Amino acid sequence: MSSRTLADELRRAFATLTREPPLQLTERIRTSLSGQPAPTTQRPTFAVALAALTAAVLVIALVAGAGLLEGPAMAREVDSIGSGLGRVPRLLSQLSAPRVASTPARTLPASVATGAAGPSPMATAAVTPTPEPTPSAVAPTPPPPGPAAAPPLRGFTCSVTEGGAAAPGAMTTARVGAHDGYDRFVVQFGGALPQFTVQPQGSATFLQGGDSVTLDGSAGLLVTLQNATGAGSYSAPSDFRPGYAALLEAKLLRDSDGVVQWAIGMARQSCYHAWTLDGPSRLVIDVQD
Amino acid sequence: MFSMPTDGKTMDDVDSPAEDLTPGGDVFIKRVEGLLDPAYRLATVIMLDYSAAADIVHDATLWAWTQYRRRGGDMTSFRTWFLAIVYNQGRRSRRRRRFALRGRRQGLARSATLHDALHRLSTDTRAALFCCYFLDLQPEEAAQVLGISVRQVRSRLVRAEERLQAHLEWDETPP
Numbered sequence: 193m194s195s196r197t198l199a200d201e202l203r204r205a206f207a208t209l210t211r212e213p214p215l216q217l218t219e220r221i222r223t224s225l226s227g228q229p230a231p232t233t234q235r236p237t238f239a240v241a242l243a244a245l246t247a248a249v250l251v252i253a254l255v256a257g258a259g260l261l262e263g264p265a266m267a268r269e270v271d272s273i274g275s276g277l278g279r280v281p282r283l284l285s286q287l288s289a290p291r292v293a294s295t296p297a298r299t300l301p302a303s304v305a306t307g308a309a310g311p312s313p314m315a316t317a318a319v320t321p322t323p324e325p326t327p328s329a330v331a332p333t334p335p336p337p338g339p340a341a342a343p344p345l346r347g348f349t350c351s352v353t354e355g356g357a358a359a360p361g362a363m364t365t366a367r368v369g370a371h372d373g374y375d376r377f378v379v380q381f382g383g384a385l386p387q388f389t390v391q392p393q394g395s396a397t398f399l400q401g402g403d404s405v406t407l408d409g410s411a412g413l414l415v416t417l418q419n420a421t422g423a424g425s426y427s428a429p430s431d432f433r434p435g436y437a438a439l440l441e442a443k444l445l446r447d448s449d450g451v452v453q454w455a456i457g458m459a460r461q462s463c464y465h466a467w468t469l470d471g472p473s474r475l476v477i478d479v480q481d
Numbered sequence: 482m483f484s485m486p487t488d489g490k491t492m493d494d495v496d497s498p499a500e501d502l503t504p505g506g507d508v509f510i511k512r513v514e515g516l517l518d519p520a521y522r523l524a525t526v527i528m529l530d531y532s533a534a535a536d537i538v539h540d541a542t543l544w545a546w547t548q549y550r551r552r553g554g555d556m557t558s559f560r561t562w563f564l565a566i567v568y569n570q571g572r573r574s575r576r577r578r579r580f581a582l583r584g585r586r587q588g589l590a591r592s593a594t595l596h597d598a599l600h601r602l603s604t605d606t607r608a609a610l611f612c613c614y615f616l617d618l619q620p621e622e623a624a625q626v627l628g629i630s631v632r633q634v635r636s637r638l639v640r641a642e643e644r645l646q647a648h649l650e651w652d653e654t655p656p
Contacts, residue, residue: 198646199614205595206526206615213521217535218514221542225506408530435531459532 211435348463348480353390355468356417356475361386363422363452364472368432368442374465374478375439377432377456379415385473386420386452390466396457400445407457408433408440413464415454415477422447438462438481509549512559513542519616520567523626526611527571527604534571541570561618561625568608568626575604598645605629609637 361381369376396409422444430444441457458479465478513520517538524534524541545566556562599607605627612623613634620638624631 198642201595202610202614202645205599206522206611208596209529209599210522210525210615211531213517213538214531214535217521217538218517220535221513221517221539222510224539224543225510225546409532410530437532440531459530 347467348465348478350392350461350463352392353464353466354388355466356385356387358387358419359384360450361417361420361473362425363417363420363447364425365428366426366432366442366444366454367428368434368436368439370434370436370439371478374480375434375436377415377439377442377454377477377479379417379452379454379475381420381473381475382425383473385468385475387418388466388475389416389418390414390464390477391416392461392464394461396441396455398443398445398455400455405443405445405455407443407455408435409457409459411458411461413456413458413477413479414445415456415475417452417454417475419450420452421450422452436481438479506546506549508554509546513545513563516560516563520564522615523564523567523608523611524571526607527568527575529600533574537571537574538567541567544570558622558625561622564612564616564626565628569628572604595645602641602644606637606641609634610641613638 361384364380364382366377366379368378391414393412393414396407396412397404398407398412398414399405426447432442433440435441436459438459439456440459441455443455443457444452445455446453456477456479462480464480465476467476467478468474469476520538520541521534524537525531528534528537541563545563548566599610602610609623609627612618612626613620618626620631620634623634627634
C-alpha cells in the first residue's frame, strides 16, 4: 500500500468524517460579535486600579498619622484626598463587569437553528458584552442530566413511551430527516406495527451484545420493538449519522430473537414525540430541536 | 479541500496584516469567515460531534476577537493563529467530556473502515493527520496550530501512518 494511497484514503475519510459548517454558525458568530464592545483605547486593568487604591490608602494613612501631629490644616488635606479616593470604587465597578459566559445555552434559539434572519431575544439576552472573556467562561458546559433544558413542544415528552400492537412486524426500512423545530427518525414495517418502547437516557452509550457502544451526542433514546425482525426484509442502512441539530445518529443495535433495537444519539437531552402511521405501518420519533 | 476565501483572494491575502480595524471588527469577521470551513472541520475532528464543533468554533472566535483587539490585528499568520485557538478550545472541551469519549473507544468493535480507525486514534494524532493531510498544512504550520514542535508533528504522523497502513492492508485482505 503506497503512502500516496494512504494520503488519498485519509483525505476521503476526513471528508466523510467532517462536513461544511452549518449556515447558522456564521450568523451565530456575527450576532455574538455584534454584541461585543467596540475596540477602544486601552482601559486601565484591574491590577492597575488596585495598585492605585492601595497607594491612595497608604497616603491617607500617612497623612492621617501626620495630621495627628499637624492639626486642622493637615485634616483639610486628608479630606481632599478622601474625596479623590471616592472615585476609585467607581473605576473598579467599571472594570469588574460581571463575567457571563458569552455562549448561549447549548440549546440553540429556534430562530438561529432554523436560520431565521436577525438575532433572537434569547441570543441577545444570553450574550453579554465582556471586556476579557476567559476560555473557561466561553467554553460550553455539558448538558445537565435529567429533563431537557427547553420546555417540551406540544405532544412531546421526556419520559418512556409505549405503544404498538402485539402482532409480529417485519422491518423494511428506516430513515432520518430534519424539520423545523425537530429532527425525525422513522422505522417502517410490512404489516402491523409491533409493540414498541421508547426510553430516554442521559448518555449516548448503549449496550450492544454485551459491549458498550457510544453514539454521537450526549444523550440518547433506546427504541425497542418486540416480536419484530428485519431479517430478509430490511434493506436500509444500519447506522445513520446525519449530524442534525438534535438527532446526530441512529444505529441498529439488535435484530435477533424477535427483538429489534434502535439507538438514537441526541445532541443534548431533548424531549421527543413517538407516534404511529398506517399505510405502511411506521413508528415516527420526532426529537425536539 | 476546504473553501477558499471568496472575492478572488488567496490564502496569502487572508494572512496579510489588516489595514484597518473598524470598530465593528468587519475585517476580523471577514478573516474568520474565510477560515470557518477548516476551523469547523478541525473542531469536528477533535470533538467527533458536529454540534459540539459548532460551539467550539463559536467560543474560539469570541476569544480570538479579544486577543485580536489587544494585538491590533498584528500576527504573523492569521490562519495558523486562529486554527490554534480553535484547537486549544477543542482540547479543553474534550477533556471535560473524557468519560463519554472513553466509552466510545472501548465500545468500538474491531473496525473495518479507515473511518473507524481514525476514531480510535488519540485526539492529538487525529488532529495532526487532519492538519497535514486534509488542510495541507506544512509541518511547521501544523506545529503552530497544535502547539508542539515540528519533530513531534512528524513523529505523530509516522506513528499514525504505520497504524493506518496496517489497517488498510487488513481491510483489503479477502475473507
